Amino acid sequence: MVHGLGDFFLDGFDFMVPTRRGTRLPGVRLRVRxxxxxxxxxxxxxxxxxxxxxxxxxxxxxIDRSLVAGVVRDAVRADRLVALDRLVAHLAMHGRDGRALAADLFEDAGVTVKGWSRWAEVTGPRYLDADHGPHHSTGSRQKDRYTF
Incomplete structure (x- = not known):
């Protein structure tokens, strides 16, 4: 991993490209993002x-949740997790409850994030949907809370 966080053994290289492209290089994956x-x-x-x-x-x-929790743990300990609102918004993509998923990852990682309690208190029972901005949480969104 480029950031030096977590305990990963790379099985290849992922590159994000804006449009569909191909490669013949072994171990290289191109993902459209x-x-x-x-x-x-x-x-x-x-x-x-x-x-x-x-x-x-x-x-x-x-990716295995324990490995993701390891990345979160290392990021918090190294003070490299700096934008809680962006983390929640990114996690909220695909209809997930980003706020709840972030809280679960912090718990799995065994870390306390500076400012999380205050931030979560201010945002209340809302999640941030990266495509549509803040919304009130609904029960239908909760079903994906523990699903990766």
């Missing part, structure tokens, strides 16, 4: 996902 400027940061001179977007991407890829 439209990223915004606030989802990308330079790491060692190479563009990479922000830590918050990377965590959501690992969830989207259905």
């Amino acid at each position: 439209r990223l915004t400027a606030d989802e990308v940061v330079p790491v060692g001179g190479m563009p990479a996902l922000t830590v918050e977007r990377m965590i959501a991407d690992l969830v989207d890829l259905r």
Whole structure:
């Protein structure tokens, strides 16, 4: 992992591209994703996902939850998780309850995030949907709470 977080053994390289492309390189996967400027940061001179977007991407890829929790743990301990609102918004993609999923990941990681309690209190029982902004949580969205 580019950010040096978590305990991963890479089985290949994933690159995000804005449009469908192919490659014949073994071990290289190209995934179509439209990223915004606030989802990308330079790491060692190479563009990479922000830590918050990377965590959501690992969830989207259905990576083992304990491995994702390890990334969250390392990110919190290294003070590299800096935008809670973006983390929740990214996690809320695909109709998930981003706020609840973030809370569950923090619990699984065994960490306390500075500002999380205050932030969660201010946002109340809402989740942030990356496509549509803040909404009140509904019971139908809760079914995906523990599903990756």
